[in-house]
Amino acid sequence: MTQPTFPRRSLLLGSGLALIPVQRAFGATLATTPQQTEGPFYPVSFPADLDNDLVQVRGHAARAMGTVLHLEGRVLDSSGRAMPGAMVEIWQCDAQGLYDHPRQPGRERRDQAFQGYGRMPADADGRYSFRTLKPVAYPGRTPHIHFKVASAAGGLLTSQFYVAGEPQNERDFVYRAAARSPRDRERIEMRLQPAPGLEAGALATSIDIVIG
Ligand SMILES: [Fe+2]
Numbered sequence: 001m002t003q004p005t006f007p008r009r010s011l012l013l014g015s016g017l018a019l020i021p022v023q024r025a026f027g028a029t030l031a032t033t034p035q036q037t038e039g040p041f042y043p044v045s046f047p048a049d050l051d052n053d054l055v056q057v058r059g060h061a062a063r064a065m066g067t068v069l070h071l072e073g074r075v076l077d078s079s080g081r082a083m084p085g086a087m088v089e090i091w092q093c094d095a096q097g098l099y100d101h102p103r104q105p106g107r108e109r110r111d112q113a114f115q116g117y118g119r120m121p122a123d124a125d126g127r128y129s130f131r132t133l134k135p136v137a138y139p140g141r142t143p144h145i146h147f148k149v150a151s152a153a154g155g156l157l158t159s160q161f162y163v164a165g166e167p168q169n170e171r172d173f174v175y176r177a178a179a180r181s182p183r184d185r186e187r188i189e190m191r192l193q194p195a196p197g198l199e200a201g202a203l204a205t206s207i208d209i210v211i212g
Pocket of ligand 1: 039041141
């Protein structure tokens with residue numbers, strides 16, 4: 001397993017964005033992250049570089065095209081307990097809307113400097129973090145980031161993150177099927193904030209993944 005090379009950061013703590021699980025009352029449960037389709041572009045083979053920095057591919061001098069997004073959060077169970085060791089995978093298209101996948105028309109034009117897929121195990125506090133791109137739309141879909149989480153106990157969640165406030169969301173059939181309530185939307189909509197302190201021009205978001 002390739003270890004994450006991008007430094008962990010408690011980047012949003014104190015900014016008001018961090019989603020701290022709170023047990024409001026004994027027995028309270030958190031809304032779980034809705035399951036969504038894996039879609040047709042889960043990798044059939046994995047890149048040589050598998051770490052949690054998708055913007056920089058080992059051996060490439062250039063970084064990926066697009067707006068950098070620092071994505072972080074915690075993997076929790078529905079009681080708000082951290083799930084250390086849960087394997088978090090993400091995959092998404094490049095800044096041109098192209099996946100690194102045999103089913104992708106125009107795959108040969110994809111940005112070779114974008115890793116497209118990454119994974120990391122949640123740490124002892126259940127925390128995960130990725131340096132990736134703000135997702136872009138491609139024909140038929142609103143911007144989204146695919147993710148899968150496999151808990152140490154064998155639970156599996158497959159879902160997608162969206163950009164809060166993106167006008168195309170409401171026309172996207174996958175989004176509409178998942179975003180049935182405000183509690184659902186809270187689990188799948190990333191609220192993006194400028195993060196110039198982290199990296200010039202970058203955005204950041206914190207969103208927890210809750211497995212039932
Ligand atoms: Fe997709």
